[in-house]
Amino acid sequence: MSIDIKTMNVEPKRHTFAHVARRLGSDAPASRYEEGVYDLQATTHFHYRPLWGPEHWHFDEGRTQVKMSDWYKFKDPRQYYYGTYTIARANMHQTTDRNFAFEEKREMLANIDPEWREMIVNYLIPLRHYEWGANMNACSISDTGYGTAITSAAIFTAGDRLGIAQILSRVGISLGNGTGDLLDDAKAQWMNGPAWQGMRKCVEDSLVLKDWFEALVAQFLVMDGLVYPLVYNHIDTEGQKHGAAAISILCEFMVDWSAEHNRWVDAVIKVAAKESEENQALLSSWYSQWRDETHKALQPLAAMVLGDGADSALADVKEQLDKRAGKLGLNL
Amino acid sequence: MTPPRKKKMNLKQRYALMTRGLDWETSYQKMDDVFPYDTFEGIKITDWSKWEDPFRLTMDAYWKYQGEKERKLYAVLDSFAQNNGQLGISDARYVNAIKLFLTGVTPLEYQAHRHFAHLGRHIRGAGPRVAAQMQSLDELRHAQTQIHTISHYNKYFDGFAEFPHMHDRVWYLSVPKSFFDDACTAGPFEFFTAISFAFEYVLTNLLFVPFMSGAAYNGDLATVTFGFSAQSDEARHMTLGIEVIKFMLEQHPDNLPIVQKWVDKWFWRGHKMLGLVAMMMDYMLPKRIMSWKEAWEIYFTEAGGALFEDLSRYGLRVPKYADIATEEAEHISHQNWAIFYQYTQAAGFHTWLPTDEEMAWLSEKYPNTFDKYYRPRFEMWREMEAKGERFYNNALPQLCQTCQIPMGYTEPGDPTKIGFRSTEYKGDRYHFCSDGCKDIFENEPEKFAQAWLPVHQIFQGNCGGADLGDVLKWYHMENGTDNLDYSGSPDQQQWDAWQAARKKVAG
Numbered sequence: 001m002s003i004d005i006k007t008m009n010v011e012p013k014r015h016t017f018a019h020v021a022r023r024l025g026s027d028a029p030a031s032r033y034e035e036g037v038y039d040l041q042a043t044t045h046f047h048y049r050p051l052w053g054p055e056h057w058h059f060d061e062g063r064t065q066v067k068m069s070d071w072y073k074f075k076d077p078r079q080y081y082y083g084t085y086t087i088a089r090a091n092m093h094q095t096t097d098r099n100f101a102f103e104e105k106r107e108m109l110a111n112i113d114p115e116w117r118e119m120i121v122n123y124l125i126p127l128r129h130y131e132w133g134a135n136m137n138a139c140s141i142s143d144t145g146y147g148t149a150i151t152s153a154a155i156f157t158a159g160d161r162l163g164i165a166q167i168l169s170r171v172g173i174s175l176g177n178g179t180g181d182l183l184d185d186a187k188a189q190w191m192n193g194p195a196w197q198g199m200r201k202c203v204e205d206s207l208v209l210k211d212w213f214e215a216l217v218a219q220f221l222v223m224d225g226l227v228y229p230l231v232y233n234h235i236d237t238e239g240q241k242h243g244a245a246a247i248s249i250l251c252e253f254m255v256d257w258s259a260e261h262n263r264w265v266d267a268v269i270k271v272a273a274k275e276s277e278e279n280q281a282l283l284s285s286w287y288s289q290w291r292d293e294t295h296k297a298l299q300p301l302a303a304m305v306l307g308d309g310a311d312s313a314l315a316d317v318k319e320q321l322d323k324r325a326g327k328l329g330l331n332l
Numbered sequence: 333m334t335p336p337r338k339k340k341m342n343l344k345q346r347y348a349l350m351t352r353g354l355d356w357e358t359s360y361q362k363m364d365d366v367f368p369y370d371t372f373e374g375i376k377i378t379d380w381s382k383w384e385d386p387f388r389l390t391m392d393a394y395w396k397y398q399g400e401k402e403r404k405l406y407a408v409l410d411s412f413a414q415n416n417g418q419l420g421i422s423d424a425r426y427v428n429a430i431k432l433f434l435t436g437v438t439p440l441e442y443q444a445h446r447h448f449a450h451l452g453r454h455i456r457g458a459g460p461r462v463a464a465q466m467q468s469l470d471e472l473r474h475a476q477t478q479i480h481t482i483s484h485y486n487k488y489f490d491g492f493a494e495f496p497h498m499h500d501r502v503w504y505l506s507v508p509k510s511f512f513d514d515a516c517t518a519g520p521f522e523f524f525t526a527i528s529f530a531f532e533y534v535l536t537n538l539l540f541v542p543f544m545s546g547a548a549y550n551g552d553l554a555t556v557t558f559g560f561s562a563q564s565d566e567a568r569h570m571t572l573g574i575e576v577i578k579f580m581l582e583q584h585p586d587n588l589p590i591v592q593k594w595v596d597k598w599f600w601r602g603h604k605m606l607g608l609v610a611m612m613m614d615y616m617l618p619k620r621i622m623s624w625k626e627a628w629e630i631y632f633t634e635a636g637g638a639l640f641e642d643l644s645r646y647g648l649r650v651p652k653y654a655d656i657a658t659e660e661a662e663h664i665s666h667q668n669w670a671i672f673y674q675y676t677q678a679a680g681f682h683t684w685l686p687t688d689e690e691m692a693w694l695s696e697k698y699p700n701t702f703d704k705y706y707r708p709r710f711e712m713w714r715e716m717e718a719k720g721e722r723f724y725n726n727a728l729p730q731l732c733q734t735c736q737i738p739m740g741y742t743e744p745g746d747p748t749k750i751g752f753r754s755t756e757y758k759g760d761r762y763h764f765c766s767d768g769c770k771d772i773f774e775n776e777p778e779k780f781a782q783a784w785l786p787v788h789q790i791f792q793g794n795c796g797g798a799d800l801g802d803v804l805k806w807y808h809m810e811n812g813t814d815n816l817d818y819s820g821s822p823d824q825q826q827w828d829a830w831q832a833a834r835k836k837v838a839g
Contacts, residue, residue, distance in 0.1 A: 008416065008419070008830070008833055008834065008837060010416050010419070010488070010830065012487035012488055013487065013488060013489075013490070013826075014486065014487055014493060015487060016483075016486070016487075017483075017486055017492070017493050017494070017495065018493040018494050018497075018808065019494065019496055019497060032476075032480055035479055035480065035483055036475075036476035036479055036480060037476075039496045039497075040439070040442050040475060040479075040496060041442060041446075041496075042439060042442075042443070042496070042499065042500050042509070043500060044500050044501075045500050045501065045506075045509075045784045045789075046513055046784070047506075047509070047510040047513040047514065047517075047782060047783050047784050048510075048513055048514060048517045048779050048780075048782050048783070049517065049779075049782065050516070050517040051372070051517060051518055051519055051779070052368075052369045052372065052517075052519055052520075053369075058446075058447075058513070058516045058517055059446070081476050082398075082402065082469070082472055082473040082476050082477070083399075083402035083403075083405075083406055083473075083476070083477070083480075086394075086395050086398040086399040086402055087399040087402055087403060089391075089395040089399070090395040090396045090398075090399030090400070091399075093392045093395055093396070096392070097392070128354055129354060129356055131354070132354035132355060132356075135465075136453055139449050139450075139452045139453035139465060139468075140453045142445075142446065142449035142468065143446060143447075143449040143450040143452075143453050143454075148442065151445070151446060151449070152445075152472055152476075154449075155445065155449055155465070155468050155469055155472060156469075158449070158452065158465055158468075159391055159394070159395075159465070159466075159469055160391075162354075162391050162462065162465065163390075163391030163392060163395070165350075165354050166350045166390050166391055166392065167392075169349055169350050169353070169354070173341075173346075173349070178340060178341065179341070180341065180345070180349045180353070183349055183353060187353075187356070190356065191356060200360065201360040204358045204359075204360040204361040204366070205360065205361065207358070207361060207366045208361050208365045208366060
């Protein structure tokens with residue numbers, strides 16, 4: 001026997017919005033990602049030129065040299081709209097909170113060799129400023145990008161980078177026995193330490209880029225593509241030899257986040273490169289230029305932390321990134 | 333070795349390390365190149381470190397609270413859809429209020445997302461930058477949750493399906509669009525004043541609350557749940573708005589005249605745009621919350637009065653023309669509804685004449701104006717309808733160059749005379765509905781002369797063609813479905829059929 005609840009049968013007139021139906025090719029039920037993202041940005045009949053930059057409308061395709069027939073080709077493979085984004089990050093961060101509690105209970109940071117502990121202040125904690133620079137670039141892409149597919153994913157990334165900067169700050173505060181002293185030391189490294197000046201220059205150079213797509217390539221593909229595997233893979237492995245297991249645990253968020261974030265970055269680059277030979281050439285030249293500069297900038301940092309192992313570690317991350325870029329359709 | 337005893341930082345110190353502690357003074361690139369937009373307006377900031385964070389929310393806390401709210405909201409939306417919640421609203425006329433909301437307001441939430449990202453990147457102080465970034469995320473949330481809330485209505489009612497297309501084209505939607513375009517094309521401190529202060533702080537209770545309370549009174553459980561869910565975000569936005577104003581005024585005495593001018597401008601812009609909300613409250617809600625006049629008295633005259641008294645210690649005074657706006661609160665809803673009634677053929681929602689009962693309510697709520705000036709007109713139109721001569725205005729209206737509303741407003745002190753103002757700029761004559769709109773133009777003529785005025789555009793042949801059918805097609809408005817009176821509309825036919833079916837089920 002089945003239970004038969006009597007309800008009134010009301011037939012819908014349509015299954016989704018007309019602009020979504022046009023994109024799907026029929027009036028089929030659409031996902032919340034599709035309804036929440038497609039065509040949300042105004043595209044025409046703007047009223048006034050910006051006082052802060054009259055050469056463009058405030059939403060303007062011309063803010064990048066990349067050309068697309070449709071800016072909604074940049075579909076997020078994660079299908080993030082605000083709800084799915086915040087819920088996913090809240091879940092991820094729950095693990096981070098547990099990891100901090102786990103470390104504190106066992107006082108695992110005390111197991112780190114004293115000289116490596118100093119190294120952490122010199123290589124890991126200054127990254128909170130690198131993340132803040134990435135946050136600025138992400139905001140910039142959300143501000144000047146074109147189409148909701150890009151601008152929504154970019155502001156989520158801005159939130160991610162601020163969140164990561166704050167996790168790194170927490171690590172620094174824990175290492176500094178609940179004070180901000182080590183954050184000050186790490187900031188001094190970022191500002192004046194010879195190992196960091198190349199990277200700080202790269203970041204500052206990226207902050208004055210006028211083309212948001214170049215900023216996307218520079219920050220998300222190239223700088224992150226070299227910094228993340230160098231720090232959270234090569235240097236982290238080295239740290240294991242110095243009793244720094246706690247650092248691996250506390251940085252788990254970044255490793256998981258980066259794998260997920262790269263899916264979005266790769267999708268964007270791939271679609272843009274596939275669109276036209278002009279795009280492909282443009283992206284490829286940005287890639288090469290930023291890869292060379294970032295690679296050079298990372299050398300003193302890698303040398304400080306990894307000594308003799310620096311060259312091979314850097315060669316490896318570069319090779320991996322080139323492979324990835326090649327798969328995305330860039331010409332190297 | 334025992335580690336030294338841990339010193340506990342207080343919340344404020346810790347939050348400062350987590351936010352502004354991340355920032356640095358750039359040296360490989362000039363700070364003015366990294367932050368090129370925060371000086372041209374003439375606002376002087378001598379010490380960004382004096383910024384008081386209006387709220388302290390680290391990203392992990394943000395994700396947690398917001399994620400939790402989203403879980404609850406979407407559970408309600410799913411249940412609303414599964415149970416055909418649209419059957420529980422007071423009357424299908426109500427749905428027209430949310431048509432106005434989705435086409436007029438939701439795209440503005442998206443614009444706010446974009447421009448708070450602009451501020452989140454370009455304000456030199458890291459404290460306000462973080463606050464602006466969170467608001468950028470919140471505004472995207474509001475745009476998307478509004479779409480997801482109203483998505484269910486779109487499945488059953490007309491007028492929603494083309495909302496982004498319509499927002500970029502339809503004559504009355506250029507009113508909210510140009511309002512927000514104006515703010516986004518201004519400098520960052522003017523945007524803060526326009527949106528965070530004038531709009532979110534001073535006027536929010538006159539936009540957000542009427543729609544959300546309207547939803548509650550009319551059985552729209554989905555929209556009211558969205559409203560409750562967005563409330564704590566709005567509270568954060570308000571605290572940012574008041575902090576920004578105080579900060580600018582405290583930083584340098586030269587800021588006062590600039591800020592005062594912006595407050596005057598954005599109060600008047602807001603007042604004109606909110607005329608659409610006034611009409612919604614007084615005419616479109618089958619179950620009314622309160623009149624626009626009452627809302628204006630409570631939320632502007634009383635609450636705004638107290639606010640400006642508080643701000644007077646900084647030298648800021650009540651916005652210019654506040655007295656005129658208060659006088660207009662007795663007229664604006666009636667005049668606006670009359671405009672839409674006359675131009676129903678080109679509106680993306682349905683119109684109707686108030687019933688006897690509704691007119692009695694309007695008489696009671698507007699004892700000084702309704703019976704004297706507006707009832708006779710509605711009664712005349714009702715008689716014309718009865719004779720089969722429903723009145724349509726087939727002439728395109730002249731629009732105000734600033735607020736872009738058809739010039740249907742009357743003179744202060746004389747509700748029988750339409751107000752006209754005009755000015756000359758570079759050999760062309762520009763027209764305005766009021767002194768307030770004329771002043772705004774004259775302060776920035778090169779900006780407001782650019783306005784994309786829908787009626788001018790139709791006459792110039794940029795809107796699909798010369799006759800109504802062409803323009804409607806260009807609007808993606810289906811004639812006989814999306815427009816015209818509620819009476820006889822497919823929405824009404826369907827609603828009546830549902831009611832009949834429910835009666836049958838109930839026996």
